[in-house]
Amino acid sequence: MKKSILLAVLCLCCVFPHSVRAGAPPLDMEGLTAQMDELKALVVDLEAMVRSQQARLEDLEQANRALREGSVGPQVVLASPAPERAPVTAPGLSAFNPEIGMLADVTANLSQSRADTEGNDKLSVRELELIIGHDVDPYSRFDSTITFSDFEDVALEEAYITHWGLPLDLKGRLGRIRPKIGKASSVHRDQLDTVDEPLVVQSYLGVEGLYRTAAELSYFLPLPWERVTHEVTAGVMEGGIGEDGTLFGSTRRRPSLYTHLKNFVDFSDLTNLELGFTHLTGSKDADEHFEVNAVGFDATLVHYFTPQNKLKLQSELYLQNRDETDAGLDDNPWGLYALADYRLSPRFGIGGRFDFVEPVDNAVENPRDEDVAWNGYLTFYQSEFARWRAQYQHLEEADGGNDDKVFLQGTVAIGVHKHQLQ
Amino acid sequence: MKHFFAVLGALWALHFSAGAVKAETIRVVATLSTFADLVEKIGGEDVEVSFVAPPRFNPHFIEPRPGDVLKVRRADLFVHAGLDLEPxxxxxxxxxxxxxxxxxxxxxLDLSQGVRLLEVPAQVPTRAAGDIHIYGNPHYWLIPDNVRVMAVAIAEKLSEVDPVHSEAYQGRLRAFLDELDRRVEKWRQDAQGIRGKEAVAYHNDLVYLAEFLGLRVAQYLEPKPGIPPTPRQIQFLEGYIAERGIGAILQASFYPRGSSDSLARKTGAEVVLLCQNVGERPECGDYFALMDYNLSQLTSHFR
Incomplete structure (x- = not known):
């Protein structure tokens, strides 16, 4: 023991004087300890990283082995990356709740007309749509639209079942629907390019277009060409017509029939053309005769100059065939509109619409045979869910009156809101 | 009446003759061109594949046409991104x-099943945050690890739908994964000069590519997802780019160039166009070419 202590003292004596002689600064033990701690932490981190990479490598090698052995399932690879995915909320039974959306259409309308009709010279919630829908089962889906307004009663605009998987690949709709008639009447107001419906649609089918209780079948013609498609739709709907429409009478008891043929041509990814033909037949009163017939033609050309700049040209024409000889009215009133819409940028769009319509009940003594309107509009797309539109309309009515209107419209959507393809 | 039944009979015959066109191959319709490319690589001659969204367009905002409806109706398999990419x-x-x-x-086939998702919202999402994705960022194919998962899922599904050609699908899958491994090695080497660099982007659709390459992208021309650039956001980015010395503004080719070009002029940064989908630009002919192109665009900028 004594020898060991002596040896240690001698070693210290040998080492210590050397360091003093070299003139080196005294050791900063605290600094060295801190550096040592940092290095230890770094080594621990690096070891963890290596372990992690090793585990990942082993997972990938295992997946590769399984692949080469031909017995791989997605789960083998799934195990390797640590998925960050987690449901935002536990789905539970709430997954079966229907999709619910609301769409508000707030419109200001400044008019020279003295009539106290809906919306004139006031700001109004023209429509508040409550949209509810969900799959019923693997074969069918239910959709409904309930409309509230500050100048109308609550209305059931749509409530229908879509059924697919019918024989011959037919698709059926049953319930209260917007029947497939032309273009403007068969879409919701928020899908229109203008604040109001074209005059010919308002005059013949109803201010908001036509929605009736109906049974409808549609079918794609199985023709071989790829770029051209043809879809036939036919339906039987309750009698009557939309609000203020004049094509048929108001009796709901006698059904009306309609057919529509849609022809669609894809010229390229950038350009397409749709040509449609519609036939309607019904009655102007309570009898059982289909004495009123109407045919409609629609054409829509869409061209994308760039992914953001789109030009749409659309026109619809309706021609009636009815017997009004006794009343001294025109047997073949007709009307059309022509619309041009250009999306300038993601935020702005402009457009114009020309309207021409011969009223069904135009009195002989009226100075004009038709209503004519010129419209121009500017649309600002605030986001995907909010849009603002200003529209000017100059209207020359068959009864001799003129009217200049300015519409300001805000449309917002919340919740789930999806449209059928057009 | 005779004519009516004749027409009906002809339609019936056409209907069944159209159905009988189905031959040895199966018809696959994908929502995006990138998915169609992966299906083609694994399905080879045993599949007839097409897609819905033209790659030159923003995949969020597509208006399917009647021809697309007919394609999907005739499809034996429908492949899509899942999540909320394609409403x-x-x-x-x-x-x-x-x-x-x-x-x-x-x-x-929902290709999002099993892939690693980034930016999954931690809280219940709100539209006040813009057009955000409620399940996480859905542009997940721009990182090769996810493509591996997707390719395996495609091979499995093709084998399930068409078991006769299962062996061929598995063989092509192995070849694809081998090629992907080789490419990934090269892409990682090429990306050495990019790691740790920072860029700004038009839309938050490059998060997966950025992670793969080690690129930092934290600010966007869109003030919130889906909201077009505003003057205030551009002004903010001018300061941000100057402060951090950023030289690249990244965007897919289908976004409008105006705001990016304006910002580039004001800051001296360069607009770098990247492909998000196969076929978006002529150089991005398939998935490998798409990644090659994106890498070359970025490496030439950051060199």
């Missing part, structure tokens, strides 16, 4: 009217 696919499948192609059906 238009629901009305498309509704219009096609085949229950087996609908969500959960036997002939649909």
């Amino acid at each position: 238009w696919r629901y009305p498309l499948v509704d219009a096609a009217g085949k229950s087996e192609l609908r969500p959960g059906g036997q002939r649909e």
Whole structure:
């Protein structure tokens, strides 16, 4: 023991004087300890990283082995990356709740007309749509639209079942629907390019277009060409017509029939053309005769100059065939509109619409045979869910009156809101 | 009446003759061109594949056409991104009217199953945050690890739908994964000069590519997802770019160039166009070419 202590003292004596002689600064033990701690932490981190990479490598090698052995399932690879995915909320039974959306259409309308009709010279919630829908089962889906307004009663605009998987690949709709008639009447107001419906649609089918209780079948013609498609739709709907429409009478008891043929041509990814033909037949009163017939033609050309700049040209024409000889009215009133819409940028769009319509009940003594309107509009797309539109309309009515209107419209959507393809 | 039945009979015959066109191959319709490319690589000559969204367009905002409805209706398999990338696919499948192609059906493939998702919201999302994705960022194919998962899922589904050619699908899958491994090695080497660098982007659709390359992208021209650039955001980015010395503004080619060009002029940064989908630019002919192109664009900028 004594020898060991002596040896240690001698070693210290040998080492210590050397360091003093070299003139080196005294050791900063605290600094060295801190550096040592940092290095230890770094080594621990690096070891963890290596372990992690090793585990990942082993997972990938295992997946590769399984692949080469031909017995791989997605789960083998799934195990390797640590998925960050987690449901935002536990789905539970709430997954079966229907999709619910609301769409508000707030419109200001400044008019020279003295009539106290809906919306004139006031700001109004023209429509508040409550949209509810969900799959019923693997074969069918239910959709409904309930409309509230500050100048109308609550209305059931749509409530229908879509059924697919019918024989011959037919698709059926049953319930209260917007029947497939032309273009403007068969879409919701928020899908229109203008604040109001074209005059010919308002005059013949109803201010908001036509929605009736109906049974409808549609079918794609199985023709071989790829770029051209043809879809036939036919339906039987309750009698009557939309609000203020004049094509048929108001009796709901006698059904009306309609057919529509849609022809669609894809010229390229950038350009397409749709040509449609519609036939309607019904009655102007309570009898059982289909004495009123109407045919409609629609054409829509869409061209994308760039992914953001789109030009749409659309026109619809309706021609009636009815017997009004006794009343001294025109047997073949007709009307059309022509619309041009250009999306300038993601935020702005402009457009114009020309309207021409011969009223069904135009009195002989009226100075004009038709209503004519010129419209121009500017649309600002605030986001995907909010849009603002200003529209000017100059209207020359068959009864001799003129009217200049300015519409300001805000449309917002919340919740789930999806449209059928057009 | 005779004519009526004659027409009906002709339609019936046409209907069944159209169905009989189905030969050895199976018809696959994908929502995006990138998915169609992966299906083609694994399906090879045993599949006839097409896609719905033209790659030159923003995949969020597609208006499917009647021809697309007919394609989906005739499809043996419908491949899509799942999540909320393509909100238009629901009305498309509704219009096609085949229950087996609908969500959960036997002939649909949701490619998001099993991939690693980034930016999954930690809280219940709100539209006040813009057009955000409620399940996480859905542009997940721009990182090769996820493509591996997707390729395996495609091979499995093709084998399930068409078991006769299962061996061929598995063989092509192995070849694809081998090629992917080789490419990934090269891409990682090429990306050495990019790691740790920072860029700004038009839309938050490059998060997966950025992670793969080690690129930092934290600010966007869109002030919030889906909201077009505002003057205030551009002004903010001018300061941000100057402060951090950023030289690149990244965007897919289908976004408008105006705001990016304006910002580039004001800051001296360069607009770098990247491909998000196969076929978006001529140089991005398939998935490998797409990644090659994106890498070359970025490496030439950051060199």
